[in-house]
Amino acid sequence: MKEVLLAYASMSGNTEAIADVIEEVLIEKKLAVHRLEVFDLTPEDIRNFDHIILGSYTWGDGELPDEFLDFYDEMDDIDFSQKKVAVFGSGDMSYDIFCGAVDLLEEKVQSQGGSLMTAGLKVELAPYGEDVEKCKAYACSIVKEIKKK
Numbered sequence: 001m002k003e004v005l006l007a008y009a010s011m012s013g014n015t016e017a018i019a020d021v022i023e024e025v026l027i028e029k030k031l032a033v034h035r036l037e038v039f040d041l042t043p044e045d046i047r048n049f050d051h052i053i054l055g056s057y058t059w060g061d062g063e064l065p066d067e068f069l070d071f072y073d074e075m076d077d078i079d080f081s082q083k084k085v086a087v088f089g090s091g092d093m094s095y096d097i098f099c100g101a102v103d104l105l106e107e108k109v110q111s112q113g114g115s116l117m118t119a120g121l122k123v124e125l126a127p128y129g130e131d132v133e134k135c136k137a138y139a140c141s142i143v144k145e146i147k148k149k
């Protein structure tokens with residue numbers, strides 16, 4: 001089984017609910033998922049996986065939440081050149097910068113040499129209805145990329 005790292009930050013559960021949908025699809029497609037919260041994520045974890053999915057809600061004014069900041073800084077010293085990454089997050093459209101954390105993480109990954117497996121997934125609050133289908137389609141496009149090799 002191919003392994004995927006799935007790490008995320010979620011304060012009130014919305015981003016976690018997206019992670020649940022993604023994980024379900026990956027497992028259904030026979031991929032082994034190593035799932036953890038960003039608090040527990042280390043640079044070593046990144047080195048151990050070729051395929052990485054990062055999730056975060058957005059805080060402040062289109063920013064990353066506090067619990068992501070240490071790791072975001074650590075990313076400056078990680079070589080992502082062999083890494084294929086996908087980013088997702090939950091936000092709220094009533095804010096000026098919807099899901100800005102997704103853009104920040106994508107930019108950081110790319111600036112560290114990583115490539116993106118698929119376009120970032122931005123979900124309004126908790127996924128339900130059509131958004132669940134969007135999450136599943138996002139997960140399927142990741143599976144396709146992983147199985148390409």
Ligand SMILES: Cc1cc2nc3c(=O)[nH]c(=O)nc-3n(C[C@H](O)[C@H](O)[C@H](O)COP(=O)(O)O)c2cc1C
Pocket residue numbers: 009010011012013014015016057058059060061062063090091092093095096097098099100124125126
């Ligand atoms: C103080 C505060 C600031 C926020 N700033 C933004 C923002 O700039 N952009 C955005 O899209 N959402 C923003 N949000 C909304 C959260 O990202 C949204 O509620 C999200 O679903 C929370 O995800 P979680 O349940 O995984 O913690 C903000 C929420 C709070 C409470």
